[in-house]
Amino acid sequence: MAAASTKTANIPATMRAVQYDSCGGGAAGLKSTEFQIPLMQHVEVPVPSAKKNELLLKLEAASINPVDWKVQKGMLRPFLPRKLPFIPVTDVAGVVADVGPGINGFQAGDQVVAMLNSFNGGGLAEYAVASENLTVKRPPEVSAAEGAGLPIAAGTALQALRTIGAKFDGTGKPMNVLVTAASGGVGLYAVQLAKRAGLHVTATCGARNVELVKSLGADEVLDYRTPEGATLQSPSGKKYDGVVHCTVGTSWSTFEPVLAATGKVIDITPNLTAILKSALHSVTFARKRLVPLLLSPNKADLEFLVGLLKDGKLETLIDSRFPLSEVSKAWEKSIEGHATGKIIVEMGD
Numbered sequence: 001m002a003a004a005s006t007k008t009a010n011i012p013a014t015m016r017a018v019q020y021d022s023c024g025g026g027a028a029g030l031k032s033t034e035f036q037i038p039l040m041q042h043v044e045v046p047v048p049s050a051k052k053n054e055l056l057l058k059l060e061a062a063s064i065n066p067v068d069w070k071v072q073k074g075m076l077r078p079f080l081p082r083k084l085p086f087i088p089v090t091d092v093a094g095v096v097a098d099v100g101p102g103i104n105g106f107q108a109g110d111q112v113v114a115m116l117n118s119f120n121g122g123g124l125a126e127y128a129v130a131s132e133n134l135t136v137k138r139p140p141e142v143s144a145a146e147g148a149g150l151p152i153a154a155g156t157a158l159q160a161l162r163t164i165g166a167k168f169d170g171t172g173k174p175m176n177v178l179v180t181a182a183s184g185g186v187g188l189y190a191v192q193l194a195k196r197a198g199l200h201v202t203a204t205c206g207a208r209n210v211e212l213v214k215s216l217g218a219d220e221v222l223d224y225r226t227p228e229g230a231t232l233q234s235p236s237g238k239k240y241d242g243v244v245h246c247t248v249g250t251s252w253s254t255f256e257p258v259l260a261a262t263g264k265v266i267d268i269t270p271n272l273t274a275i276l277k278s279a280l281h282s283v284t285f286a287r288k289r290l291v292p293l294l295l296s297p298n299k300a301d302l303e304f305l306v307g308l309l310k311d312g313k314l315e316t317l318i319d320s321r322f323p324l325s326e327v328s329k330a331w332e333k334s335i336e337g338h339a340t341g342k343i344i345v346e347m348g349d
């Protein structure tokens, strides 16, 4: 039976949300204010309503990704933010509170993980509207915080590995991969997913996270602050068929000698130089290539990732959790760039 009429009781008219009124500020401006983010404030705003093919979610958790504060800094102008004031964050988990017209697969009370529309944001709030085609059910084995970690970070790790040629159905060929910034939100998922695909994994991270990254299956780990780490050379001399590159500041001349004959560097933080290098590689049919990657969000990938969490085949490593009332600390932590895993904001009751 269609669930279009179901709705939880007691949806309030207004909700707490965190928004910013203008772009700018950035990391330096935020840091100088001792966790008081001047551009960001709690506001009481109307609870949005679900339109066609949308769900209204009562949020339990959200995860912050670097793109969220990059948008606030104005780094993605003129595309984002589309409007001001803007409630940031897209990666959420919660419970369906109401369904819009055309929804058949969900009903009020369903626990879900969703990626909100990047143009609308909305994740730092008590309620948000999600599109049905980027919402998946969350089994009881997966907590809201674990689920909220997935959409951007694990989705990007998965797509980067697939671009290298990783297969997750047991049909893949053996490959050597390097994951840089393996202790970050994307990197920790990438290491685990690469092992799940049967790949040999070399990883880079800071000294304090070497044991953690090994415990997730990495075969070799380099401390990125050492001279050996800076060369990216595998201690066992392996050449990489692929690199999931999750940090900045590494030139092609560092990658080139450590790649196998047809090795690819999947750059998830490409700058203009990288984009031009990638274009050059394409037009010259280069065998070793730099490939910029931007996440292409899709429901099938999110379902696959939630399933891995449910089966205990993937873990969301949580760096820290903050209540919505302390979201500025979470924001600051993400800007600092030293999280080990995901930074989670919990909405509470």
Ligand SMILES: NC(=O)c1ccc[n+]([C@@H]2O[C@H](COP(=O)([O-])OP(=O)(O)OC[C@H]3O[C@@H](n4cnc5c(N)ncnc54)[C@H](OP(=O)(O)O)[C@@H]3O)[C@@H](O)[C@H]2O)c1
Pocket (backbone or CB within 6 Å): 065, 066, 067, 152, 153, 156, 180, 181, 182, 183, 184, 185, 186, 187, 204, 205, 206, 207, 224, 246, 247, 248, 267, 268, 269, 293, 294, 295, 334, 337, 338, 339, 340, 341
């Ligand atoms: N293209 C896309 O669609 C896409 C999607 C997701 C993310 N991204 C981008 O990918 C980047 C990574 O995202 P994230 O969520 O993983 O970030 P993150 O969680 O903030 O990454 C932080 C981690 O990176 C480590 N790190 C920093 N510099 C490093 C280096 N040079 N070598 C090794 N480790 C280093 C830090 O270790 P220490 O604390 O030890 O320094 C820390 O553990 C961000 O720029 C993000 O915007 C792009």
